[in-house]
C-alpha cells in the first residue's frame with residue numbers, strides 16, 4: 537500500500553479517528569515502564585512491581601512511596617517531549633485529515649504536540665485535583681512539592697487525574713471516545729496491535745470502511761485491518777505529510 541493511496545483514503549474520508557499506542561511513545565524515546573527493562577529496575581528500587589505501586593490501593597495506603605515513585609518515574613518519563621510522530625500527526629490534522637485522536641497513554645504527548653480534539657482515556661499527568669475542594673494543580677506543582685503534594689487550602693493530598701491500575705475508565709470519557717469512533721469512516725491505528733486494550737475496546741464501536749494499521753511488529757490479530765503498514769509510525773506520518781504538500 538503506497539502512502540499516496542492511503543492519503544487518498546484520508547482525503548475521501550468524512551471523519552477520521554486516530555488511535556495512538558505505545559509504539560508512538562517508544563519512537564519518541566519514552567521508556568516502556570510496565571513491560572520493558574524499566575520494570576525490573578522499578579521493582580529493584582521500590583520493592584514493588586509497577587502494577588503494585590501504580591495502583592489505587594497503593595495510592596490510598598502508601599502515599600509517601602506512591603508519590604516518590606510517581607515523581608521519580610512517571611513524571612520524569614513524561615518530561616520526554618513529543619517526537620516527530622506526534623508533530624507529523626498535528627501537521628496532518630492541520631491539513632484537515634484527522635478529526636479526533638484517542639489514546640490511553642497519560643503523558644499528554646498529543647496535546648503537547650498541538651493536536652486538537654484529543655481524548656485522553658486515562659487522563660494525563662498534567663492535571664491533579666484536590667479531592668476536598670476540587671482545585672486543579674499542574675504537574676510542576678506535584679513535581680516541586682516535598683513528599684506528598686498537598687492542596688494549599690485544605691492540606692489534603694492531591695490526586696493525579698489519571699486512571700491507576702485497577703481503576704475503570706471514566707464513563708463520560710468512554711462515551712465520548714466511543715462516539716468519535718462510531719462517526720469514523722477511517723480508523724488509523726498508530727503503534728499498537730489490534731489486540732491491545734485500546735484497540736479491542738474501540739473496535740467494537742467501529743463500523744467504517746477503512747481500518748489502517750501502522751505497526752512495527754506483526755501480530756495475527758492485525759489481519760482484521762484493511763491495510764497494514766509495517767515500520768515506524770513517525771516515518772510513515774512524515775511521508776504522508778510530505779505527500780500532502782506535493
Ligand SMILES: [Zn+2]
Nearest residue numbers: 666669687690
Ligand atoms: Zn483543596
